[in-house]
Amino acid sequence: MRINGFAIIEMPSEPTSMTTTTCTATEDDPPMTNCKGSDWLSLYSQIRQLYSHSFSFFLQHDVNSKQKKSTESKGEFLYRCEGFHRELIEFVLPHSSPHSHANMHSCKKTESWPLVNNSLYEVSCEVTSILLKYGELRSKELKSLHLSEQLDWKKDCDEQSCLRVLHYPSPNFLQSKSPSKSSQKIASDYNSKLTYYPHCDLGVVTLSPKASTSGLEVCLSGANQWIDIDSLLNENDLLVHSGYTLSCITGSFYQPLFHRVNMNLARDLSAPRFSMPYFLRLNDNIKIPVLQLETCLKLMQTDPIDFTETQNSNEDEHKNKNEVCIHFDSNDDYKTSDNVEKWTTVAQFMACIRKERALRKLHQIHSRLCVSFIIKILLWLYPHKQNELFDEWLKE
Ligand SMILES: O=C(O)CCC(=O)C(=O)O
Ligand SMILES: [Fe+2]
DSSP: OOEEOEEEEEOOSSSSOOEEEEOOSSOSOOTTTTOOHHHHHHHHHHHHHHHHHHHHHHHHSOTTSOOOOOOOOSSEEEEEEEOSSTTOEEEEEESSOGGGOTTOTTOEEEEEESOOOOHHHHHHHHHHHHHHHHHHHHOHHHHTTTHHHHOOHHHHTTTTOEEEEEEEOOHHHHHHHOOOOOHHHHHHHHHHHTEEEEEOOSSSEEEEEOOSSSOEEEEOTTOOSOEEGGGGOOTTOEEEEEOHHHHHHTTTSEEOOEEEEEGGGOSSTTOOEEEOOEEEOOOTTOEEEEOSHHHHHHHHHTSOSSHHHHHHOOHHHHHHHHOOOOOOOTTSOOOOOSSOSEEEEHHHHHHHHHHHHHHHHHHTTSOHHHHHHHHHHHHHHOGGGHHHHHHHHHOO
């Protein structure tokens, strides 16, 4: 059984009990009907607080000005990162020490963040443990791995998990920045700038409280169309979706959710968009089973980054795309069993997904062979910089 990994947690306006609706591709029971109402309500009110803080943060700050580096003081700090798109303004609040955090290479310590808050971390750990238990109920293969007993989410996700605070400029602002070119060129630049990188998240689960404006679109696997998910969310709803890691450790029981932000959906062209997704990620050194790696990667390769490209590609090209060479470090002591291909560290799994992503993106521009060759040389020259290299290539 496969579940398109996303759920909408509906929060009641009255403090009674919470209901959860899953939007999945199957008609099976939703996995999260058994959540404890009262705990979730108190967590949810904390999330709401955090959100209203974030919105006022953006409204009060001139996000376009480069803030000066913050001086040391008590409390948490937001790190300003270079977004994947030039216009995107992105801050990260690591759950724990920023030094142990991957992808902080291009980030600068900036604003202090008054709310030191673990609620999103805790909610995502709880959601994940429920999802995994549900998966184990439904899949014998998954149950036989005893992951629920082996993984202690609160302990095992405390290094790489983070809150991302994002600011997308308003459509009007972007249009005003378009340099004068032929009108057709402007139109195409403008539209592509309004659509932000379609992707699946790398980690275990992502929690996204409804953003300040619409824009988030999701694409269920097998479907060739984007769904405007924001229009399905009520003000208080929380979108929960799975990333590649959850998909991998559950043998694709949960499918990673392919999504993007499309500012063309904005109703108010002068309004920027603020969002605050929370990413639960396993620590780098945790060993995870790689179940049906091929299935997981194939899914990734058929992700419709660009529907026209997928539809037009010929068979040979597909064959080529499926020849993914995954190289795990041979020094790792893999355990193998009938249903597990490999046990590997999260760090290696992430590197492999990042590489595949970068390859796919570059493949849109150059031939795959040529790209693989360049990647090999660069990784040989700069073996410790692979995350930076791959992230750099994904930038627009
Ligand atoms: O801004 C959003 O709603 C989505 C952001 C996102 O997909 C991401 O940061 O991975
Ligand atoms: Fe995402």
